[in-house]
Amino acid sequence: MAGGWGKSLMSQVAGKGKSLMKASSGKGDNPEDPARIEDRDVLASARRRKQLAREAALQREEERLRREAVAAGAGPCGPTRDLQLARSTLPHADDDDDHNNNPDNVDTDEEMEEDDEPADVYQDRRGGRALPFPQLPGPAYLEGPCEGGPQNYEFMRWFKSHIAMYIWEGYERRETTRCESRTKALEDYRGPQDNTMIARLEATGLYHLRDCFLKRMNKNLMLAFVERWQPETNSFHMPWGEMTITLHDVAFILALRLDGPPVSEIRSVEECSQSLASVLGVGLMDTNEMFRNKGVGWVKVRDQLTLPSTTDEKKMKGYLMFLLGSVLFVDKTTCNMKPWWIHFTNDLDNVGKYSWASACLANMYRQLGIATRAGMNNLCGCVILLLCWIFEYFPCFRPPLSRSYAEFEPRCRRWAHGGGNKTTLQEYRKKLDAMTERDVCWTPYGTGAHYLHPRSMYYGTIQFMDIVEPYMPDRALRQFGRNEYANFIDLSQYREAWLPETVAEEYMMWYIERTHRFISNPDRVPPAERVVAAVPPDQPFANDIARLLVPIVFGLTSDDAAEAFLSIQPQLRDLLTPHAHYLRLLPRRGRGGGPRTRGRGSRSGQ
Incomplete structure (x- = not known):
């Protein structure tokens, strides 16, 4: 559910909270003070009452619609569109605006677009952000072949709620869609300056993430690729076939470890809160509130870790936590993080032994899938990975090379900036529709580069905490120099692709029937001119x-x-x-x- 829904309700609750805190301003600053605890209980009780009222109203509305359906002679069935709309229009007590009530919200990155809504975007009666288009008629899943594809709809039943479906029908994504990054945070907070601490941080294999950012991130280019992501296959569906972000892409672009145990151990909220309180040197009540709400802001982290009283051990643990939350696992709280992984960064001796590449990729797969849903207005996760992956495989979109880049550094540092320009999302969309497989650099790291990272040919699932995603590199064998259609993929089973863009004919016959190859509807949008041939690799x-x-x-x-x-x-x-x-x-x-x-x-x- 979009973050703005129920904004009016939460504004009321927040207003009550402000009044209560003003009234208790003379009660002292001790978070354990009984009077302050009572104020929080009042707020929690108000939220709970609103939630119970909403559930009761929803049950009454469902019962009314079922009676009407029975009276009209309809048989028992799933939720109707009227019932779906009734559910969506009831205020939700747990909904809040992602960018409000945030005292640390000072991240004014160059690449971030202004958060003001255009005048023509509908604002619903609750004051939240409404979808710029209505829900398509009928159920949320495909019931038959779709214009423009897929024709075989069993493979992608939920394509009807995909943003590409709405674009094909003539609707457009809102201009305020955000691709979350933490460029300003990484520039402003560079971590400990003591050589001993730096050496120990470098030994974790994660310290180099402090330089994994680009200015002027090309938001429109990333959104054009999001429109082509299909969560059913965890791959981009291009006009010429499937492509995906592989584990060896993560290894080359971010220089993260592939081998090692998965980042899968989950700790309770209480344990994470206690660890955060210990690292930052703040009260347990404060960290409990952080985990219940939007997390801890990077400004708060920086200020606490740079205090003279903070020990070297806490500075190192806190900075690793900050790096993971600012590069690999960015969420939609603008400049905050909820460090559920803090128990990993607190173990400085063993944190570098885990497979952070697979954790980063699993989270990125999940966030790409969420961003494809119509009405979602945030792309989270490691967006620097997505953007640099585009630069590697699509030379026509590459920005200038950085003069300071040295070979064997993470390849995300190759670029002078993030490619931001005035090209619109619609223009990028039409360019991708007009491109062919020959405009792709299929092996940007060299023809046998994946053999340097054998785990990239692993076939199965990858995990980050409670996120488990299928990893299927056999769907993009052209990125491994093969052209056909396995815990490990035995590439000797597949014919080498010379030329690398070639593909088995039977694969394309299967693929075309089961996907939506083009995003722009030619009946609504004139086709783009032919894309200029890609600049050759360097x-x-x-x-x-x-x-x-x-x-x-x-x-x-x-x-x-x-x-x-x-x-x-x-x-x-x-x-x-x-x-x-x-x-x-x-x-x-x-x-x-x-x-x-x-x-x-x-x-x-x-």
Whole structure:
């Protein structure tokens, strides 16, 4: 349920709380004071009464609608659309606005859009943010083939509530949709400066996250890819097939550990609250309130950890907690975090032994799935991972390279900025619809880079706390240099893809019937112009070519070199294909599948 629903009710409760706190201003600042505890009990009782009233009203409305259905001669069935609307219009006592009542809300990142609603967005009677479009008629699931796909609807029954379905029907996502990041927090709070503490933090394998951020994050580009994410398969459904974020993507982009036990141990709220109170040096009542509400703000964390009385041990534990909440597990509380993982960061000797890459990816899969639902206006999780993944595989969207980047650093630091520009979401959407598989750099880290991280070929589930998501790299084998359709995937079963964008014909026949390949409806939106050929990959591919050619050129006679060259011709063809397309030296295929040949001299100056 959207965060703004029930805003009026919570405003009333918050107003009562403010009045009570003003009246108790002379009672002292001790959180254990009986008078202050009584005030909190009053607020809790008010919320509970409102919740009980809502449940009773909902039961009465359900009973009334069922009687009307029976009187009209309808048989017993599931909730009708009228009942669904009745449920949604009743105020909910647990709903609150994600960006209000937040004293630490000072994160004014450059990439964040203003949170003001456009004048034409409907505001409902409760004062919350309403959907900019109505609910589609009928049940929330598909009952038959859908225009534009899928035709075989059994595979994606819940596609009807997907944002792509609404866009196809002519509705549009609101402009205030946010992609949550903590750039300002990471810039302002750089952690302990003592060399001994820095060395110990580096030993955890997580300290480098302090530099894993980009300014000017391209929100519209990320949202264009969110519209193509399908939670049923945990993959992006593109016009040419499926792509996904793999474990070796996480390893290269964020330099996180893949091996190790999962981040799965869950502690109770009381234990997490006690740990947070110990690290920050605040009262237990305060941390209890943080976990009940929006969590602890990064400004509060910074201020408490930089106090002279804070021990070195607490500074290190607190900073690791801050890094995980600001990079890997970002939530929608603007600049707060609820550190349910604090028991991991409190163990400085063992925190680096866990598989943080799989935890980050599991959480990102879940957040992408949530963001695809119509009406959701936040993308949470590790958005830097999503954005840099796009840059790696889609060279036409890449920003300039950073001059300070050095090889073997996390690849998220390769870019000078996050690619933010004035390109609209609608323009990105049409560009993706017009692209083909030849505009993709399928192996951005090198043809065999996934062998450096064998766990990336694992097939099963990945976990972060109570989030368990399927991990199915066999759905995107082209990203492993294979073209067909397994605890570990045995890639020897699959034919190598030369050229890498090729795919088995039977796969595309299966795929087209079961997905929604294009987001923009051609009956409503004019098609985009053809996307300019992707800029070819840079240094890593040049290194790969050198590794292949140097032993032949410098180590063999002319007769042996000719034979050796023929043996490496397939690898060279793979490496040179992006450059050949960029120079327009090879025939291309348009959106309709017809060949479009371009001569060698068609690109001037090359």
